[in-house]
Amino acid sequence: MERVTTFDGATIALHSTGTGPGIVVVHGGGVTIDVYRRFAAALADRFTVHLYNRRGRADACARVLPYTFEQEVDDLSAVLAHTGAVNVVGHSGGGFIALSAALRLPIERLALYDAAISIDGSFPAAWLPAARAAAGAGDLPRAMALTAGGINTHQATSRLPLPVQVAMCRLFLRTPIGRMMGDLLPMTLDESALIAAADGSADRWAGVTASVLLACGAKGPRYYVAADDALAAALPHARALEIPGCGHDGINRAPAHLVEVFADFFAIPAPRPSGEPVL
Numbered sequence: 001m002e003r004v005t006t007f008d009g010a011t012i013a014l015h016s017t018g019t020g021p022g023i024v025v026v027h028g029g030g031v032t033i034d035v036y037r038r039f040a041a042a043l044a045d046r047f048t049v050h051l052y053n054r055r056g057r058a059d060a061c062a063r064v065l066p067y068t069f070e071q072e073v074d075d076l077s078a079v080l081a082h083t084g085a086v087n088v089v090g091h092s093g094g095g096f097i098a099l100s101a102a103l104r105l106p107i108e109r110l111a112l113y114d115a116a117i118s119i120d121g122s123f124p125a126a127w128l129p130a131a132r133a134a135a136g137a138g139d140l141p142r143a144m145a146l147t148a149g150g151i152n153t154h155q156a157t158s159r160l161p162l163p164v165q166v167a168m169c170r171l172f173l174r175t176p177i178g179r180m181m182g183d184l185l186p187m188t189l190d191e192s193a194l195i196a197a198a199d200g201s202a203d204r205w206a207g208v209t210a211s212v213l214l215a216c217g218a219k220g221p222r223y224y225v226a227a228d229d230a231l232a233a234a235l236p237h238a239r240a241l242e243i244p245g246c247g248h249d250g251i252n253r254a255p256a257h258l259v260e261v262f263a264d265f266f267a268i269p270a271p272r273p274s275g276e277p278v279l
Contacts, residue, residue: 004079006074008074015051019044021085022049023047024052025051026088026095029094029116029188032053032180037051093188095117109212110210124151124223131147131150140173144185206235208235209236209237212238213262213265214232214240216240216241217247218243244257
C-alpha cells in the first residue's frame with residue numbers, strides 16, 4: 001500500500017493490484033473499496049488497478065467541511081499524478097466525480113457505470129428531504145428505506161408499504177454490508193443532494209474531451225439509461241451501452257461479460273493529440 005499526499009496535506013491510502021496500464025477506480029457513495037476488489041482482481045492480469053477509499057471511509061482521512069465534490073476531484077487529481085494513470089472508472093456517485101474531473105484533469109479514457117448524473121431531472125430526488133429528516137432524527141431504518149425506495153425505482157420492493165420496507169431495512173442493517181451502508185448513509189444523503197442540485201442539460205458536460213464509455217446495468221434503474229443516452233449525444237467522444245443481466249452492483253459482482261467490456265475499452269491505445277479518439 002502506498003500513501004498519496006492530497007492538495008490539503010492529508011494522505012490517501014492507495015491499494016494497487018495487477019500489472020499493465022493504470023486504471024483508477026472512483027467508488028460509489030455508500031460503500032468502501034472492499035466491494036470493488038473482485039472487479040480489480042478480474043482486470044489485474046492486464047491492468048494495474050488502483051483503488052482508494054474516498055474521504056470519511058475506512059482508511060481514508062476525514063472529509064473537509066463544508067463538503068463539496070471539488071474536494072473529491074482534487075483527491076482524484078492527486079491519485080492520477082502519483083500513479084501516472086490516464087484511465088478512470090467511476091461508479092454511481094463516483095461517476096459524477098469522475099465526469100466532473102474529466103472537465104479539467106488529463107483523463108484520456110473514462111468508463112462510467114450507473115453514473116449518478118442528473119440530466120434534466122432524470123435523477124429521482126423527491127425522497128431526499130424525508131430521508132434526511134429521518135437520518136437527522138436517528139431513525140436509520142426509515143432513512144435507509146426511503147433512500148432505497150427512492151433510488152431503486154425499478155424494484156418491486158420500492159412499491160411496498162413504507163412500514164414493510166422499514167422492517168426489511170432493519171433486518172438488512174444487521175448484516176455486515178448493511179452495517180457498512182448504514183454507517184455511511186449520512187454521506188450518501190449529502191452526495192445525493194449535491195447530485196440533485198447539479199441537475200441540468202447534458203450540454204454542460206460537452207467540454208469533456210476524453211473517450212467515454214457510458215455503461216449501465218440492463219437490470220438497474222431506467223433513469224441511468226436516459227441520462228447515458230443524453231450524455232452520449234452531448235459528449236464529443238462517447239457511447240452508451242447497457243450490459244445484460246447486471247444491476248447497479250454489477251461492477252462489484254464483476255461477471256466476465258462486464259469485465260471484458262471494460263477491458264476492451266481500456267485496451268484501445270490512447271489517441272494522438274491531433275487525432276480523434278477511437279471508441
